[in-house]
Amino acid sequence: MTWHINEVELGQYARADVTDAHAASIETHLNSCADCRRIAVTAVDTDALGRVKDAIDIQLDRPPVGWPERLLRRAGVSETDARLVVASLALRVSWVVASVVILGFAVVAAGADSERALAAFLVAAPLVPVLGVALAFGPRVDPTFELAVAAPMPAGRIVLVRSVAVLGLALPVIAIASLTLPVGSGSAFVWLLPSLGLSAASLAIGTFVSTTRAALGCGAVWLVICGVALTGAHYSTGDVLVHSFVVFRPAGQLAFALLGIAAIAVIGLRRSAFEVAS
Amino acid sequence: LGVTVEPGVATDEALLGAIADGDRTALDELYARHAPWLHLRLSRRCGDATLVDEAVQDAFMTIWRKPDSFAGQGEVAAWVWGIGIRQLLNRMRRRKTPAWHLLVRSERVVSAEDSVLLGLEHGDLAGAIDRLSPELRAVLQATVIDGLSTREAARLLGIPSGTVKTRMMRARHQLRETLA
Numbered sequence: 001m002t003w004h005i006n007e008v009e010l011g012q013y014a015r016a017d018v019t020d021a022h023a024a025s026i027e028t029h030l031n032s033c034a035d036c037r038r039i040a041v042t043a044v045d046t047d048a049l050g051r052v053k054d055a056i057d058i059q060l061d062r063p064p065v066g067w068p069e070r071l072l073r074r075a076g077v078s079e080t081d082a083r084l085v086v087a088s089l090a091l092r093v094s095w096v097v098a099s100v101v102i103l104g105f106a107v108v109a110a111g112a113d114s115e116r117a118l119a120a121f122l123v124a125a126p127l128v129p130v131l132g133v134a135l136a137f138g139p140r141v142d143p144t145f146e147l148a149v150a151a152p153m154p155a156g157r158i159v160l161v162r163s164v165a166v167l168g169l170a171l172p173v174i175a176i177a178s179l180t181l182p183v184g185s186g187s188a189f190v191w192l193l194p195s196l197g198l199s200a201a202s203l204a205i206g207t208f209v210s211t212t213r214a215a216l217g218c219g220a221v222w223l224v225i226c227g228v229a230l231t232g233a234h235y236s237t238g239d240v241l242v243h244s245f246v247v248f249r250p251a252g253q254l255a256f257a258l259l260g261i262a263a264i265a266v267i268g269l270r271r272s273a274f275e276v277a278s
Numbered sequence: 279l280g281v282t283v284e285p286g287v288a289t290d291e292a293l294l295g296a297i298a299d300g301d302r303t304a305l306d307e308l309y310a311r312h313a314p315w316l317h318l319r320l321s322r323r324c325g326d327a328t329l330v331d332e333a334v335q336d337a338f339m340t341i342w343r344k345p346d347s348f349a350g351q352g353e354v355a356a357w358v359w360g361i362g363i364r365q366l367l368n369r370m371r372r373r374k375t376p377a378w379h380l381l382v383r384s385e386r387v388v389s390a391e392d393s394v395l396l397g398l399e400h401g402d403l404a405g406a407i408d409r410l411s412p413e414l415r416a417v418l419q420a421t422v423i424d425g426l427s428t429r430e431a432a433r434l435l436g437i438p439s440g441t442v443k444t445r446m447m448r449a450r451h452q453l454r455e456t457l458a
Contacts (some may be wrong), residue, residue: 014318020415021404024423030315031356048327049313052335061338273322
């Protein structure tokens with residue numbers, strides 16, 4: 001081909017100072033002529049090209065992103081939050097293992113058709129997410145606490161993101177486990193509102209004292225309530241047991257729902273307190 | 279790993295082969311060869327310089343991840359353009375940029391010299407194309423020159439797919455009449 005582009009022409013093209021037919025001609029020619037592509041350097045913003053190259057190199061040097069993080073990001077979670085969730089869960093492997101063991105044990109026991117084992121499961125289930133929240137943030141339990149405090153992100157946001165991650169993992173596991181319970185379908189999920197209520201309450205109280213202490217306190221209160229209720233419970237069948245348990249009757253469920261809503265309101269009002277309270 | 283590539287000597291196809299083997303210097307060389315014109319050409323399609331930068335970055339990340347999506351036929355440059363323009367479309371959709379800065383050119387009077395040059399290259403076609411309305415020209419450019427599908431062209435221009443089709447038909451009709 002004898003037709004070639006010169007630097008003047010290419011400059012005019014870059015400034016949109018050529019007719020459309022001429023521009024189309026230049027563009028088509030660039031597809032097939034390496035020599036003319038080479039002079040594009042003279043017309044382009046080389047600083048911008050350098051910046052883009054640096055960005056590519058940084059992206060390539062970064063460690064590969066694991067599939068849980070990719071999944072979260074595809075679901076619309078921001079890059080920072082996705083990293084935070086994955087890191088939080090990776091740090092809390094021991095919690096995940098402990099939860100699965102506790103629940104698995106309870107399920108096996110419940111499968112043996114023992115009403116006492118069912119009671120044990122219902123008491124244990126809400127404690128799992130609460131313990132997860134307790135371990136979500138704090139100088140004593142979190143090996144990355146110093147990093148988290150120094151991170152350019154509000155500490156309150158870190159606590160909330162981690163807590164949501166913990167709940168997002170714990171609740172489906174408990175839900176699957178509870179499908180095996182020897183009770184009617186209406187009673188299988190009675191642990192859900194107490195779980196959410198207690199987790200939210202832990203976070204709300206966590207704005208006054210440390211999150212760890214708040215969660216341990218809430219867990220203790222839950223155990224006391226259960227202890228009192230269980231002493232008067234009837235163990236004839238699973239459903240009867242659930243209904244003789246005041247916290248699992250509609251009034252008790254409503255109370256936990258209200259507790260959750262109130263706690264979320266407190267968290268909203270006092271979220272700045274995480275910066276110092278922890 | 280494959281043979282090391284001699285920069286400056288290797289063909290574009292050989293560079294892609296080396297990239298498939300994870301050779302970063304091959305990517306550097308491919309970037310040096312193709313990023314300038316790609317940036318230049320994408321800048322003519324989008325007035326937002328940040329979006330163009332991001333599209334070029336995305337394009338070369340895509341090339342790094344999937345160098346074997348090049349079918350092995352035709353020009354590597356044409357393939358690079360296909361990736362680049364689609365990455366730009368993606369970026370624009372994410373930003374919800376309403377319409378393109380397309381054909382930003384001034385109403386420039388074609389000089390006698392230009393007419394001669396254009397005449398040599400295109401014959402009457404150049405004049406015929408420039409006599410099309412800007413709307414028809416934009417559709418022609420997006421589909422014929424940029425190689426986009428009707429749907430992609432519609433997204434690029436911010437108009438419905440049906441409009442792209444009718445404008446394409448009208449453009450073809452008008453060109454045929456002018457050239458007849």
